[in-house]
Amino acid sequence: MVQNLKVIPLGGVRENGKNMYAVEVEDEIYIFDCGLMYPENELLGIDVVIPDFTYVYENIDKVVGIFLTHGHADAIGALPYFLAEHRVPVFGSELSIALAKITVNGEKxxxxxxxxxxxxxxxxxxxxxxxxxxFKTTHSIPGSLGINLKTDAGQIVYTGDFKFDQAAKPMFQTDYARIAEVGRGKTLLLLSDSSNAESPYEISSGRDILSYILETFKYHNGRIIVASVASNIERMQQIFDAAAKTGRKVILTGRDLERIVKTALKLNYLTLPDPNLLALSKDLKTLKPEETIVLETGRMGEPLKSLERMATNRHRLLHIKAGDLVFIATTPSHAMETTVAKMRDMIYRAGGTVKAIGDDLHASGHANKTDLQLMINLVHPQNLMPVQGEYRLLETHAEIAEETGLQPDHIFITKAGDVLKYDKGHFHLAAAVTAGDTMIDGKGVGDIGNIVLRDRRLLADDGIFIAVVTIDRRKKKIVAKPKLTSRGFVYVKANRDLMSESSAIIVKTIDNNLTHKEFDWNNLKQDVRENLSKYLYDQTKRHPVILPVIMEVNQNRHR
Known part of the structure; x- marks a missing residue:
């Protein structure tokens, strides 16, 4: 009988993306997915967020492999960062592995x-x-799989991203018989997708979405810029089909998109209805607007920021102009609603118009309420852990599960680092492990912490105030009066009194340190910072980042 069975979410709970779940069975650890998350607005300058790998790294000798459910960034995006430190086997479907190779091999x-x-x-x-x-599942990308981990005590089942679509094309179809077969076993715990748990609506079929895209393309006479997620293969095919039927050429933007399309075509997960359908970026100048589809996915598959750059003339390839239609062919998460609203406004200011598939259809690659309940009734789990969603979505999933007969004490809403331990036939929360966010900024991995983010917020909110002073420590005097510089705080020329008084405060503070205190560089700068901060807040009710630069003349050294 199994003596040690634990399930540990390291990401993917109480957030959108960053899926990573560790299942520990005796002395072996099985990792389900290794994904990233795109940052929200308050994470200033951060490119992506990945899980904290500390617990897995501390137990790396136990890890038998990483098992991927599908090829989207929320499932495979953190692989390069994990594998850069420790090499473990990676398992996945043909397309998932092909896309994982693009992600992993793209890093040195x-x-x-x-x-x-x-x-x-x-x-x-x-x-x-x-x-x-x-077991085969339906999602917006072929090769999506659920995972069944069978132990002597029973099964741990992870759905990955899924929905049920009775009209899905063969390569996207769910294997209901296989899921029912899994359900005939003893399922101790089901980890199930919660991303669309709030939606009571029937999800639009692929056929309905294709008709909608075709109608959109048919009745717009100008250039169409389509924003989609690069790895949404189903949507790519629908765009290609609609473009061919309306006599348009498709221009791909960005290397990431080109690599994904090329890989999917090679593996026959994408087909070109017209061999001459794809055009090059240089063809933008020669193609007529009514013949042009620009497919924009953005860096790492995130299209919204690219649309903002197009609307503000900062995109490397094209700028939105009068007559352009921006067609948002993806459904952004609720957390991105403010960003999407601002982006729409920018597009209209630039002269374009916006149409979003989510305005008229319930398009999603994730299970709604009915689908979630069907999964529970097929798998018959003794316990449920809702995953892949913000807290309210996990809570909604729990309520949905209770309607099927699951008792509340058999449903676990967890946070990253929680440990669900199986003992004497029941799961319970054990001592948590280290978990959280690792932030990626450029080439830096994990070197951006809360202090740096706090400073970035202060810089964004209240700017910076720099005071440069030269002293002679031996003579105990200031050699050159303070030189003050402000960026993003106040306009210096319009605030001469403020600057003059600030200079006086700095002189007084330094004189006090040189005359009455045992000299210490750190204490000196801290006193300048505190006294100046108090004065500036009293005058402006703002907290700029204050940077005192003290130089010593006789040693010619910067402090």
Whole structure:
């Protein structure tokens, strides 16, 4: 009988994205997904957010592999950062592995990583203490799989991103029989997608969405800029089909998109209805507006920021102008509503118009209420852990599960780092492990913490105030009066009295340190910072970042 069985969410709970779940069985750790999350507005300057790998790294000898459910960034995006430190086998469907290779091989540190293993819904992999098998699910990308980890005590089932679509094309179809087969086993815990739990509406089928896109393309006479997620293969195919039927050429922007499309075409997950459908960026100058579709996915597959750059003439390839239609073919999360509203306004200011698929259809790659309940009734779990969603979505999923008969004490709404331990036939919360966010800014991994973010917020809100002073410590006097510079705080020429008084405060503080205190550089700068901060707040009710620069003349050294 299993003596040690734990389930540990390291991301993907109480947030959108960053999916990563560790299942510990005896002395083996199985990792489900290794994804990233795009930052919200308050994470100033941060490119992406990945899970904190501390717990897994501390137990790396136990890790048997990473098992991917699909090829979107929220499932595979953090792989390069993980594999840069420790090499472990990666398992996934053909397309998931192909996209993972693009992600991993694009980074210098992981360019030579080769330990990829292609599996499918018929695969079963035996390890010392568990068997990992898979079941086919419907999502916006082919090759999406759920995971079933079978132990002597019972099964841990993870759905990954899924929905049920009775009209799905063969490569997207759910294997209901296989899920029912899984459900005939003893399922101790179901980890289930909560991203669309609030929606009571029936999700539009792929056929309905294709008709909507075709109608949009048909009745607009100008240039169309389509914003979509790069790895949404289903949407890509619909765009290609609609473009071909309306006599338009599709221009791909960005290397990420080109690589993904090329890979999907090679593996026959995408087809070109017209061999001459794709055009080059240089063709933008020669194609007529009514013949042009520009497919924009943005860096790392995130299109919204690219649209903002187009609307403000900062995009490297094109600028939005009168007659352009921006067609948002993806459904942004609720957390992005403010960003989307601002972006729409920018587009209209630039002369374009906006149409979003989510305005008229319930388009989603994620399960609604009915789908979630059907999954529970097919799998028959003893316990449920809602995952992949903000807290309110996890809570809504819990309420939905209770309607199917699951008791509240068998539903666990967790946070990153919580440990669900199985003991004597029941799960309970054990001591938590280290978990949280690791922020990526440029090439820096984890070097941006709360203090840096706090300073960035202060700089964004109240600006910076710099005071440069030269002293002679031996003579105990100020050699050159303070030189004050302000950026983003106040306009210096219009605030001469404020600057004059600030200069006097600095002189008085330095004189006091030189005359009456045992000299210490840190104490001197701290006194300047505190006294100046108090005065500036009293006068302006703002807290700029204050940077005192003290130089010593006789040593010619910057302090």
């Amino acid at each position: 540190k992981t360019r030579n990583f080769k330990d990829f293993h292609v599996i499918d819904e018929t695969s079963a992999i035996d390890f010392n203490h568990a068997t990992v098998s898979f």
